[in-house]
Amino acid sequence: MNLQSYNDQDLVKVYITGDENGLQELLRRHKSKIYTSIYLLVKDQYLAEDIFQDAFIKVINTLRSGRYNEEGKFLPWVMRIAHNLVIDYFRKEKRTPIITSADGMDVFNMLQFYDESAEDKMLRDQTHKDLKAMIHLLPDEQKEVLLMRHYADLSFKEIADLTDVSINTALGRMRYALSNLRKMLKTKEMTYKG
């Protein structure tokens, strides 16, 4: 059975009726979106893995108990669960997480680019690190919208529902996030040139 052509809701039904392949396909389809959003919020790979796992355990428990009623909205629903787990974590910790540089397992850093010069690689690595650091510097509410929009591919309506704000506020936060990133990148470029 080729499940790749199924929509999320159909995959949920496949899974609920006892076929594990439904869950496997949902994970394959959405793991990167969900994990990246968590990772860029908590800034720690191991914590992100834990939260990702906890989110899916809640998903599984809800689906198996027959309490799932978010027709056709699987991704925003999982994102809401993950988002709440991130909020719970920060509430418990009552602190802003430190930026960990112990990123030895970073997929990006593990990739080999044989066809570029050492200088190009250094520049690319630097840009990569800069952009990640700049995202971390954004105010939480702007970062959240940027991650949900870009990585999780949620609509502004879905983001607004998830974060309990109006669509206009969500749109405004995205705009501010981009505007702030633009300013930070400009400043960085000026530093390089200066």
Place this chain on the structure above:
Amino acid sequence: MTKTSTSQNNVNSPTPNMFQPRTDIESDAEIDLFYDQIKGKLDRLAKDPKDETISKILAYSRSL
């Protein structure tokens, strides 16, 4: 003798800077263009969870 004066109402008078372009405000087009420019860079920040994490999730599901 008391001097009286009437204050000049400047509300509708153009101030020297009023017609100068406001460079501090970005247009929607500028922001959209910027977003298009950095989309690729943002995409390259995307990460997958470890295979081990996925395996644990699937194992949990199978155990129920």
